[in-house]
Amino acid sequence: MQVWNGAGDVPENPGPSVATLGIFDGVHRGHQVVLAATVAEAENAGLSSVAVTFDPHPATVHRPEQDLALIASLTDRLERLEATGLDAVLVVPYTLTFARAKPEEFVREYLVELLQARTVVVGEDVRFGRDNTGDRATMVELGRQLGFSVEIVRDITSDTGRRWSSTWVRELLAAGDVAGAAHVLGRAHRVRGVVVHGARRGRELGYPTANLRADDLGVVPADGVYAGWLIRPDLERQPHDASVSKRLPAAISVGTNPTFHGVERTVEAHVLGRTDLDLYDEEVVVELVERLRPQVAFDGVPALLDQMADDVAKVAGILEVPAPARPTVPAHPGAAS
Template identity: 45%
Template sequence: MKIFTDLASVSIDRGRSAVTIGKFDGVHAGHRAVIRQLLDVAARNDLSSVVVTFDRHPLDLLAPGNCPATLVGTERKLELLSSTGVEAALVVAFDRPFADQTPEEFVSRILVDALHAKVVLVGRDFRFGVRGTGDVDALRRLGKENDFTVELIEDVRLEDDRRVSSTWIRELLRDGDVEGAAGLLEHTPTVRGVVVHGAARGRELGFPTANLSPESQGLIPADGVYAGWLTDQGVRYRAAISVGNNPTFTGVPQKQVEAFVLDQDIDLYDHVVDVEFTHRIRGMVKYTGVGPLIEQMNDDVQQVRRLLA
């Protein structure tokens, strides 16, 4: 997949393109359905398939106090988009000049001049331009003026008729339901970060852990102990993962992610790793002493072995 981060660098292989636009946070099942439709339209019309997305959530600029936590960082989002088969992604810097564009300027600069759009796929609630003044009807009008058509994308809904959305996935992760979140994502919830030095309590207890930096990317699930995987430099290891502040000890920062890699003693310090959450084993519990904690940790590891066998 080609990745463009400025309009001047955009090159379209087949001259005209089929384009869809959105945040694509998590690249979940709903997004993947949109991209399948995009690929189908592109193939039928001999067009390049292009996704337009943003370097951050628009609310990070427009209403920071209301901006939700992102499910994945930009790097991970682009990896997931690449896995769908889309040919190109344009990552737009959502800054003040971009937010202040009129609908006409957005269409002219991005869809027409940069991407040479022939077909644009959007949802019914699509808004664009300064203060969201452009809607689907405006896009269709501008399409007629600029030789592109607009196709509506229907929401992906499950049996209970709830729309698959990043908001729903955030709710599941905040409840610790990583399996439910994975079902909506169509991939495993993952946090990416640099391994940093911790207090070394895990090593003292016989369970040395890789501690992720607080600046890690990806939405961390609810406090608790999880089964999952740690990936370092393309190698995937089974791991027991602790999320939280470990209430048995004082002075531990909130929302710490620690991964104990099973059956391996490897130096991960300063490595950028992915930590995947596949199953929640239990919530976080305060123990009366180190002995009961070690006993519980041994049990946690055995559960991880069974779940990931």
């Protein structure tokens, strides 16, 4: 899949296309239906399929004080868009100047002149142009004027009757329901960040962790302990080597470490049975599969260690991997550190 970062990256004559547009935060099941329709229409017509998306999220430009976290980073969004079979994605830098374009100006410049769209595929709730004044009726009328057809994909709902949406994903993650979020997304929710140095208590306790600052990761689920995977993207991009572990089973803690009176919210991933990994300064992906329990403060290190051993055993069962032996630790490991 080609990625065009701004209009200047688009080839001078990219050829006619079938295009769609949206923020596609999370690329959830509703997005996937629209994207699948775009790809199918392009294949049937012998044209290229192109999605137009925006970065940063428009809400962060218009209402920066809200500090909206993304469900998926741009890197993950592009990976998920590629998985739908698109030929290309145009990432439009979203600015206040760009936001002032009228619906007709945006459609004419980007969809018609730049991408040579023969068909535009949109969902029922599509909005575009200045103050979101363009909607599906606007797109149909512009298609008549500018010479392209419009395919409107009706809203697809879940078996509960609720419409698939990014709002729903955010609600589920705020409640810690990562399994429910995965159902809406069509895959496990993940966060991506660079491993930083922590207090090293996990290593002292026999459970070393890769630490990520929660405020840098987008939408992080509610505090608690989770089963999931730690993925090393840099290794995934290298030639296949069966001896190198790229996707590792992990017990994941989200919160402030209340047993040790912590204040900074972090995501910490302990790779089951591994004490040899050096992940500092490496970008990793943490994929969250299932929540085990909320995060609580324990009355001392022995109680915490018992719970950690139980958590690791449960994580192994959920992920269907061998449970590691309980580590041997010093009699008084880092209790005051």
